[in-house]
Amino acid sequence: MNNISSSENELLLKQYYSRYGGFWVYPEMLDYCYLVNPYFNRSKIVDEMQANFRTLLSEYPSGMGVNSKLASECWGIKQEYIIPGNGAAELIKVFMEGLEGKVGVVRPTFEEYPNRLPDEQVVTFVPQNDEFRYGAEDMIEYFSEHPVKTLLLINPDNPSGNFVPMEGVHKLAQWCEDNDMQFVLDESFVDFSVGFENNTFLDNALLEKYPHMCVMKSISKSYGVPGLRLGIFCSADTSLIAKMKKQVSIWNINSFAQFFMQIYPKYRDDYRVACEQFIQTREDFEVELKKIPFIRVMPSQANYFFLEVLPPYQPKELCAILLSKYNILASACLAKKGIAPNRYMRIAVRNHGDNNRFIEALKELA
Numbered sequence: 044m045n046n047i048s049s050s051e052n053e054l055l056l057k058q059y060y061s062r063y064g065g066f067w068v069y070p071e072m073l074d075y076c077y078l079v080n081p082y083f084n085r086s087k088i089v090d091e092m093q094a095n096f097r098t099l100l101s102e103y104p105s106g107m108g109v110n111s112k113l114a115s116e117c118w119g120i121k122q123e124y125i126i127p128g129n130g131a132a133e134l135i136k137v138f139m140e141g142l143e144g145k146v147g148v149v150r151p152t153f154e155e156y157p158n159r160l161p162d163e164q165v166v167t168f169v170p171q172n173d174e175f176r177y178g179a180e181d182m183i184e185y186f187s188e189h190p191v192k193t194l195l196l197i198n199p200d201n202p203s204g205n206f207v208p209m210e211g212v213h214k215l216a217q218w219c220e221d222n223d224m225q226f227v228l229d230e231s232f233v234d235f236s237v238g239f240e241n242n243t244f245l246d247n248a249l250l251e252k253y254p255h256m257c258v259m260k261s262i263s264k265s266y267g268v269p270g271l272r273l274g275i276f277c278s279a280d281t282s283l284i285a286k287m288k289k290q291v292s293i294w295n296i297n298s299f300a301q302f303f304m305q306i307y308p309k310y311r312d313d314y315r316v317a318c319e320q321f322i323q324t325r326e327d328f329e330v331e332l333k334k335i336p337f338i339r340v341m342p343s344q345a346n347y348f349f350l351e352v353l354p355p356y357q358p359k360e361l362c363a364i365l366l367s368k369y370n371i372l373a374s375a376c377l378a379k380k381g382i383a384p385n386r387y388m389r390i391a392v393r394n395h396g397d398n399n400r401f402i403e404a405l406k407e408l409a
Contacts, residue, residue, distance in 0.1 A: 049385070052363035059372055064269070066372070073397055075365075075373040078201075078232075078346050080267030081394045082320050086313035091306055092299065099298040107288050110296045113304035114275055118245050118260075123281045126288050127304070129295045131231060131261035131274030135159065137290050138227075138257070138276065144192030147185075149177060150381025153201040153229070157380075166191050169381045174341045175203040175349070179211030183218050193225040199232045202376060202389040204343025206236055212244065216253040224255060231261035231274075232345035234318050235325070250279040257283070264346070266314065271300040321346065321392070328398045335405045337361075346392045356408070358388040369404040 059066075059076075066074050092099070104110070107126075115122040128134035132155060139146075139159035147166045148157050157165045168185040170177040186194060196215060199206045207215070212228065219226035233242050244250070244258050257278040263269035273296070278284055307314075325346070332340045332348060339351040352358045358375040365371040374389045376382065392398065 049357075049359055052359040053375075053377065055363050055366065056359065056375055056377065059366070060374075060377070069370075071370055073369075073371045073393070073400065075371055075390045075393065075401060077269070078264050078391050079269055080235075080265060080317060080321060080346065081324075081392070081397075082317035083267045083314055086310050086317065088303070088306060088310040088313065092302060095302060099302055102298055104294055104296055104298040104301045106293055107291070107295070110301055110304070111288070113301065117304050117307050118275060118277075119247070120245060120250070120275075120277050121247055124247065124250055124279055124284060125275055125277045126284055126291070127296055127300075128274045128276060128291065129297075129300075130263055130269075130272040131229075131259055131276075133272075133291060133295060134259060134274050134276040134287070137287050138259075141286075141290075142193055142225075145190065147182075147189070147191035147194045149182065149196070149200065151175065151200075151202055151376070151379045151387075152195075152381070153197055154378060154380065156195055156197075156227075156229075167381065170205075173351075175200075175382075176205055176342075177207075179207055179214040179218075182215060191224065193227060194219055195227045195229070197229040197231070199236060199343065199345035201232065201345065202347065202349045202374070202379065202387075204341060204345045204347065204349055206344035209242055216244075216256050219255050220253055226253065226256045227259065228256060229259045229261075231259065231264045233260075234265045235321055235346045236344040237322060239318055239322075240315070245277060247279075250277060254279045267317075268303065271303055272297065273300040273303065324395055324398065325392045327395065328392055328402075331398070331402045332405075335402075336409055338405070347389050348392065350388050350390065351386060352388055357385050359385055361408075362388060364408065365404060369400075371401060371404060 066072060110127050111122050111125055114125050114127040135155050136159055139156060145166050146160060146164055149168050166189050216226050228244055230243055236242050260275050262273040337353045337356050341349045352361055362373050362375040365373055376387050376389055
């Protein structure tokens with residue numbers, strides 16, 4: 044057990060959380076806090092980028108015209124429907140700060156979206172069950188009674204791992220169309236879901252069917268390349284896309300991210316295999332996590348698990364012990380709204396070797 048106070052635990056964790064990354068300065072630490080694909084970086088795409096490092100470092104990237112064309116070719120979306128960004132974070136900021144009217148969110152969630160708005164603009168739905176599960180009908184029922192102008196769905200959701208199947212997302216998209224509401228679908232984790240190749244709305248026909256729909260995707264998370272800072276935002280609302288393209292800086296994509304998009308089509312099969320490998324790793328990890336007596340594991344279709352921490356531990360204490368004793372950083376969900384404080388934590392899914400080290404640490408604490 045940890046003998047230091049809760050406030051000392053929280054201070055220790057915040058020293059790391061407040062860095063927002065850059066953990067290569069701690070080469071021995073296992074990062075179970077930030078969420079990336081642990082397998083695609085084994086692709087030869089990394090070798091090709093490394094072989095061109097000096098050129099990419101010393102040359103300016105292209106502007107939006109070229110980079111939106113490359114993004115169009117990578118993800119099969121019409122150029123006038125897509126904008127690449129300096130990570131999804133840049134696109135979230137530009138998009139959210141332009142919204143008017145009430146915005147509906149499901150909590151707990153990825154707070155980067157609502158953090159861009161004043162509290163009074165946000166309408167929050169919290170599922171009333173102990174696993175934070177919800178479906179399309181639950182959202183429609185709640186937001187019918189609490190009207191909003193824009194509805195946000197992160198699918199799979201972060202941190203809960205809740206997943207609304209394609210049928211449900213279609214239902215939500217059509218409901219928003221029928222009610223003249225903007226529908227924002229964040230698919231940053233959808234490639235980690237079972238049947239991922241058929242779970243995406245990154246499709247010209249679907250974007251055109253639901254012109255009120257916008258689709259966000261963090262390439263950093265899905266492809267395991269957060270250092271590139273790359274994300275995409277798509278919509279058949281060409282006026283919105285054109286407006287956002289004018290709002291970002293002239294060189295919002297660096298040369299490394301541009302080159303990644305330039306060569307990625309050659310490595311599509313590597314990416315598909317990496318996602319399939321990941322799904323199997325997650326399933327294996329879940330089996331072992333469920334054997335630990337002081338955590339309750341919630342179902343997940345993403346690259347993380349949301350855990351309820353049970354006695355004799357609490358999340359801040361457990362995360363502090365994992366960090367100080369085992370050099371493992373996990374999220375104690377200190378800033379998440381819509382959940383009881385100091386009750387839940389979120390852990391990433393890494394490769395088998397790292398996951399085994401994590402499980403062994405938990406076993407020692409049982």
